[in-house]
Amino acid sequence: MKLHATVTSGATPERAILVGLITPTQDEERSAEYLDELAFLADTAGAQEVARFTQRLDYPNPRTFVGKGKLEEIRKFIDDDGDIAMAIFDDDLSTKQVLNIERELGVKILDRTNLILDIFAKRAQTASAKTQVELAQYQYLLPRLTRMWTHLERQRGGIGMRGPGETQIETDRRIILNKISLLKEELRAIDRQKAVQRKNRGKLTRVALVGYTNVGKSTLMNLLSKSDVFAENKLFATLDTTVRKVVIDNLPFLLTDTVGFIRKLPTHLVDSFKSTLDEVREADILVHVVDISHPNFEEQIEVVDRTLREVCNGADKPMLLVFNKIDAFSCTPRDADDLTPAQRCHTTLGELESSWMAKLNSNCVFVSARKGTNIDRLKKRLYDMAREIHLTRFPYNDLLYQDYTEE
Numbered sequence: 001m002k003l004h005a006t007v008t009s010g011a012t013p014e015r016a017i018l019v020g021l022i023t024p025t026q027d028e029e030r031s032a033e034y035l036d037e038l039a040f041l042a043d044t045a046g047a048q049e050v051a052r053f054t055q056r057l058d059y060p061n062p063r064t065f066v067g068k069g070k071l072e073e074i075r076k077f078i079d080d081d082g083d084i085a086m087a088i089f090d091d092d093l094s095t096k097q098v099l100n101i102e103r104e105l106g107v108k109i110l111d112r113t114n115l116i117l118d119i120f121a122k123r124a125q126t127a128s129a130k131t132q133v134e135l136a137q138y139q140y141l142l143p144r145l146t147r148m149w150t151h152l153e154r155q156r157g158g159i160g161m162r163g164p165g166e167t168q169i170e171t172d173r174r175i176i177l178n179k180i181s182l183l184k185e186e187l188r189a190i191d192r193q194k195a196v197q198r199k200n201r202g203k204l205t206r207v208a209l210v211g212y213t214n215v216g217k218s219t220l221m222n223l224l225s226k227s228d229v230f231a232e233n234k235l236f237a238t239l240d241t242t243v244r245k246v247v248i249d250n251l252p253f254l255l256t257d258t259v260g261f262i263r264k265l266p267t268h269l270v271d272s273f274k275s276t277l278d279e280v281r282e283a284d285i286l287v288h289v290v291d292i293s294h295p296n297f298e299e300q301i302e303v304v305d306r307t308l309r310e311v312c313n314g315a316d317k318p319m320l321l322v323f324n325k326i327d328a329f330s331c332t333p334r335d336a337d338d339l340t341p342a343q344r345c346h347t348t349l350g351e352l353e354s355s356w357m358a359k360l361n362s363n364c365v366f367v368s369a370r371k372g373t374n375i376d377r378l379k380k381r382l383y384d385m386a387r388e389i390h391l392t393r394f395p396y397n398d399l400l401y402q403d404y405t406e407e
Contacts, residue, residue: 016084020038038090063100065089065091075106098111117137207254258277288301288319291325319363321365349366
């Protein structure tokens with residue numbers, strides 16, 4: 001059974017158009033940023049962006065997401081181009097909307113969740129990640145079964161009017177529900193196995209890297225642990241949880257790399273990755289990695305903080321904020337006679353560093369994982385935080401390596 005429309009990865013990327021809305025809660029600037037992120041998702045999945053279409057509406061059209069005129073404009077563009085393979089929408093679409101839009105445009109229709117699921121399916125490597133992705137796919141498909149069976153006879157409902165399409169939908173609904181139940185049981189078994197693994201890690205302090213997707217967590221992991229975790233400039237490069245033992249001076253601790261968060265991530269996708277997020281729940285210290293070069297990194301911090309509150313049930317864990325990619329940070333100087341209010345793009349790295357340091361004191365560090373800048377400062381702060389927890393838990397210095405440099 002086909003779970004959802006996918007982006008076919010091959011030598012020649014599929015050409016796609018992106019569609020988004022400008023609404024009272026999502027202004028033009030934010031809409032443009034969301035479409036930038038959608039374009040990055042499409043590129044990660046193997047699609048090539050050809051054009052973007054946006055429309056200002058109070059709320060999405062319940063039939064076609066965008067208005068009739070805008071849909072006609074998109075259809076004309078697709079017809080004139082002749083080589084567009086798909087249209088990707090920045091918000092979730094209902095089955096009714098997908099069918100109506102597909103009928104009008106004549107190309108494959110994907111929404112944001114659909115695209116993320118496709119990337120997840122491609123990135124999953126271990127049995128755990130593959131099971132989690134499959135569960136998320138079935139949970140996405142279940143409410144979208146209605147009217148999907150257009151190849152079967154469709155008749156009006158009522159006594160004596162139930163056609164084979166209705167029977168097929170109900171049959172597949174039961175099959176999917178059974179499959180979801182089996183996958184959840186598999187994940188419970190995986191959770192039990194991982195719980196045993198975590199228990200067997202002994203008394204070592206646990207540190208978890210968290211953050212928005214593509215902020216450099218895996219690169220930082222490789223630098224600190226001297227390992228070779230897969231890292232690239234793509235969204236969701238890491239789906240599988242990776243744990244490495246790290247030793248700083250005389251203190252060993254465990255460092256975990258976790259899946260990145262993203263805006264507009266449906267709840268069932270988060271729930272599917274419960275075993276991954278258990279590493280976050282059970283961590284002693286959270287290292288929140290932030291891409292300081294991103295123009296809206298503050299919003300990404302809010303997204304991660306909100307997700308962490310949901311994942312950790314509001315638990316107050318020690319957190320270190322690591323502003324990464326300072327080597328990629330850029331600032332637009334203001335003209336001397338510019339009297340308009342200062343914008344975010346005019347703020348220098350030094351101003352950002354002093355403001356965040358004043359706010360968080362020693363709980364933030366500015367680094368470049370790619371170039372190794374300020375990594376010693378990060379290691380020193382990590383050492384201090386991990387040692388404090390370790391000595392609180394084991395006041396007799398249990399498991400601390402002998403430091404022969406001390407007098």
